[in-house]
Amino acid sequence: MSERVIKSWLSDMDGVLVHEGTALPGAAEFVKRLRDTDVPFLVLTNNSIYTARDLRARLATSGIEVAEESIWTSALATAQFLHDQIPGGSAYAIGEAGLTTALYEAGYTLTESDPDYVVLGETRTYSFEAITKAIRLIKGGSRFIATNPDVTGPSQEGPLPATGSVAAMITAATGRAPYFVGKPNPILFRSALNRLGAHSEETAMIGDRMDTDIVGGIEAGLETFLVLTGSTQTHEVQRYPFRPSHVLDSIADLLDRV
Template identity: 35%
Template sequence: MTDKMELLKRTKLFVLDMDGTFYLGNQILPGAADFLKAVEKAGKQYLFFTNNSSRSPRDYMAKLEKMGCPITRDQIMTSGDVTIRYLQTHYPDKTVYLVGTPPLVESFQEAGIHLVNEKPDIVVIGFDTTLTYEKLSNACTFIREGALFLATHLDINCPTETGFIPDCGSFCAAISLSTGKQPKYLGKPFAETVEMVLDKTGFSAPEVAFVGDRLYTDVATGVKNGATGLLVLTGETHLEDVPTSEVQPDAIFASLGEMGQQLCQL
């Protein structure tokens, strides 16, 4: 692992996970707000990126504001944003059957994605907390009939204040078992996410650090795409998980709070 202080010094943009990294449920994790102040004081920037596609960017902005952490629209990005951009770029004229929450549906509609309930060209699976058997069955049928199978992100579980709940990757596992088809995943840790962050911010990959509590999404986004991957131990990953992981972080911090304290020493 690279020297922590050197990594922090060279990083110009911190791309922060949310669930399990910045907050848990409706509580900002200790020291996380101070980290943002330390980033600004050091003349650096931060951007929130969540794989959780169940809410819209506006929802996340409202949630953070209630916690006393107001941000602008250009400081929040979701796997839903990446998926919309991917569809606009590669399949602009195709129809989509979306398995998602009302906020995700609204985001797709506002972006001009042509949503249908019959004979779609593409099926997109999101983290649908309003999932029904009918939606699941429809998705399987359309994929069997030849629709392209996309998913906003691969997270298996979503952390909450009371434990973990099934996430998008779990839904996709059921669909894959039923259809024999595997999805193309977007969101973290895939290149489309890094490309969107770099395009939107103007930074180069070596200037960016992806920070989060998951090795296979947050950290992997950095280490597999030419950026930095920093692990915090406030969510899913425990220190004993690291030695056996295929993905190795560039550095490990107890929390954003610890990162903030070290930033202040630069």
């Protein structure tokens, strides 16, 4: 496959730049080189719990300096999507500050009374009361949106149920499936490109997951780099009916591309 000229970069965070709070090989150097050469880039994450400011601080702790404006979360993309659909609308949100702040800053009113949307994000403490409220609102006509389809999230004790699992519960109770904005939906990648003012033919996506980062990047028309520092091992790549443009040991192997 012929190599394109890459003028802007998108990168996943967990499994590409950091692992459990520790910078992965080459990550700090790669991001610094992008900054020093003024190459446009965004860090993409399906995590809707934290604000971009929170994530900037977490990355800085690991030694990776990324500006707040260079972080694009599924919560921010969801808020942008809702603003584009119904400007100044209303939502009942289940989630943390990353989601509620994004909705507020997009001009949305947060309410439990006949909202335009029920928006499901990620939280460490899903409330049965909040889920019940969401079910009743959706059955009453509110549209159902979820920030991302991930069914589990990591913790020190093991996997936790995440947005996709709770969305499945709500779908079972209402018969209504949500529209997922986060990866692998190409709309997340398109919104990132719009934020950068970049073109898909000149942009690459770096990720560690075939089923979110890579397939979403392919569907958005990007060159894709799979790194083996996260969720995917070499032998697993063959199981998928699509392939990344490149498979690398880590983001350190991309230092000569910028």
